[in-house]
Amino acid sequence: MNSITVEAQMMIRKPVEEVFKAFIDPNITTQFWFTKSSGPLKKGKTVTWEWEMYGAVAEVLTKDIVPNKLIATQWGNPATQVDYVFTELTPQNTYVTIKNYGFTETGEELHKTLMNNTGGFTTVLDGLKAYLEHGIQLNLIADKFPQNLKQ
Template identity: 65%
Template sequence: MSSDIYVQAQMLIRKPVEDVFEAFINPEITTKFWFTKSTGKLEKGKTITWEWEMYNVKSDVFVHEIIPNRLIKTEWGDPAVNADYEFTAMEKGTLVIIKSYGFSQTGEDLLKIINDNTGGFTTVLDGCKAYLEHGIKLNLIEDKFPAK
């Protein structure tokens, strides 16, 4: 296992930490910049299903831990990896750091998943920033792999 390898994406979002944290646990907000459907709000010890309808893709997300306005620890994907969402209140807003780790792939497969995770989480943070700061739904996830 490539357990010592992790991917990190980060972004300053110019909103209070409470608002940014809520955007990641509440699907009524998250669906504006990430997945299109969810079976519920993230809660510790629960498994939630996220769906990207435009790609006909679903993923079960297990929530390991939630520390309000500070941390969300999840495990999701196939094969499953860990994804931690860290929130730090700053003078100008909230720094969000997403770390993904626990990869089982090796070689070229590991490089591909690292690239996919880095690009994917960066896109999520970009969309979140646009939505929370400016009320703009950029459709970044939908447009990342447009149908031909």
């Protein structure tokens, strides 16, 4: 395992409690990220996230929760750590940092994974910002890889 960490970050113009809840509560998260979840994130529990448009599924273990500060998870194949860190800048502004680490890949595979995860988590934060600040569902995840795209 190497010590490389992917980071994506964004200021969200909403109170920390609201931004934190957006990641815990799948009724909110499905508005900007995955399409289905088996339940809310709870410490020590595993939930299933689905991206129906891609036929993709992830088992997500919540390792720790510090209300309005941290959600620590493990997921992916191979599994990596994904931490969501919430910093209250003002009562109406929250800075969210997503940190992904614990990669086992090397060489070109590691490079590809780092690029994909950096872009993916940035897209998640962009969608979160649009949804929480403006009530707009941008469909960023669904439109990232359109089915009719010829590569």
